[in-house]
């Protein structure tokens with residue numbers, strides 16, 4: 001590691017300590033939240049990174065009683081889909097159950113209050129063998145639809161509104177595979193495509209006795225000529241036991257390629273991480289050495305993507321066993337050659353940070369979000385032993401890596417109060433009570449789901465915001481009315497964050513919610529959307545601490561009524 005990097009990291013630690021002092025001050029007297037936090041601007045006017053927010057666990061109190069259960073058939077998976085199924089603005093949840101039925105929960109929290117959920121029992125959603133789920137409005141009719149991944153046939157549910165669903169495989173001409181599916185992603189390949197292109201990733205192949213014999217092919221489903229249904233499934237050969245997939249415009253070319261993270265690669269000699277070039281009208285093509293792609297073999301479990309270096313191109317975080325990867329483009333957007341900056345950025349998260357277990361970690365669901373609203377992107381990584389693997393940590397708490405002003409990350413899991421030693425799997429960070437602070441739901445293998453309310457610098461009784469924020473929803477003409485594939489930039493002063501709207505990644509868990517941006521001390525910001533077809537909208541002013549909708553072509557943002 002170079003000396004300048006070390007110096008920057010020390011600076012980061014000092015700033016984090018400053019944030020911690022402020023949080024402690026707040027706990028003692030939270031009424032003066034903004035007054036205490038107001039002097040957060042450094043002398044030169046740049047925003048300053050804060051410490052971890054406080055999370056209060058309230059799954060049982062909230063009525064969110066559920067677990068992902070099962071034997072070796074459910075060692076992977078355990079996902080949660082977070083999305084609004086009754087159009088009241090509050091994000092509801094569909095949680096995998098493994099050997100037990102999956103469960104849909106309606107969010108009945110009061111705005112800015114304690115979290116509350118009600119189980120919605122329904123034959124269409126109480127499915128067995130569910131490993132995970134991703135929300136997506138496939139038919140563009142408004143209600144979110146749900147792609148349900150299973151150890152067995154996938155199920156595609158069409159949303160009917162009011163958190164009701166119907167089976168839709170036949171309606172949309174989807175012939176589900178019957179493999180062990182844990183990975184999913186979707187994109188609209190062209191602006192006029194009537195349906196999104198879907199990608200499913202399968203894990204190991206089992207023989208009749210249940211013995212694992214190799215890796216199953218992933219599949220690509222494209223809309224048929226008619227536009228109303230899907231064509232025959234395209235097998236993606238070779239596949240290497242996929243656990244996560246994500247369409248992302250890594251080169252900002254307007255084309256979304258498919259990143260694939262693979263676990264049991266030793267089943268094939270040429271096993272490795274993958275990136276498929278997905279050109280409209282062309283068969284999927286694997287990037288190889290001639291394209292600059294370099295072989296990487298990890299125990300791939302999950303994918304997250306975010307431009308953390310600020311050059312406009314997304315970095316890719318890949319979870320694994322041992323050190324996790326933070327990949328950045330080595331030669332710019334010309335070719336997909338990546339170098340790993342996880343060590344330099346303090347994001348390897350390779351062993352437990354508390355609990356004393358010296359063994360290496362097992363990481364699953366990564367998600368970039370700004371949990372303390374200071375304007376610097378943070379990174380959550382769920383952790384937990386596969387089962388009883390003795391070479392890996394048994395006590396392996398999930399990470400909450402807090403983003404620093406210099407681009408590095410510092411562990412904040414202990415400060416945040418989210419340390420648990422059970423085996424975590426899927427998760428979601430989303431604002432479940434619409435107070436502008438991102439809450440956390442975490443699914444565990446054979447343990448109860450945990451639900452944490454983010455109370456910022458305050459307490460359960462008296463939450464205290466740590467910074468201002470903005471939640472951004474997009475709207476354009478159907479079919480892709482949520483503008484999947486768009487990039488949203490938010491700037492306040494000289495500080496800018498840009499995020500891509502994606503469907504996929506994580507570990508078996510997908511969230512459809514407004515994009516969240518922390519603003520730090522800024523009370524307003526400007527928003528600019530690069531729409532999925534590449535058209536760049538104007539910078540539009542927006543007041544902070546609210547949810548807004550940016551409609552394509554509009555000359556002003558619209559506040560979302562609550």
Ligand SMILES: [Ca+2]
Nearest residue numbers: 084085086090
């Ligand atoms: Ca709702």
Ligand SMILES: [Ca+2]
Nearest residue numbers: 137141143145
């Ligand atoms: Ca729909």
Ligand SMILES: [Ca+2]
Nearest residue numbers: 370372374376
């Ligand atoms: Ca942050």
Ligand SMILES: [Ca+2]
Nearest residue numbers: 431432433437
């Ligand atoms: Ca919240």
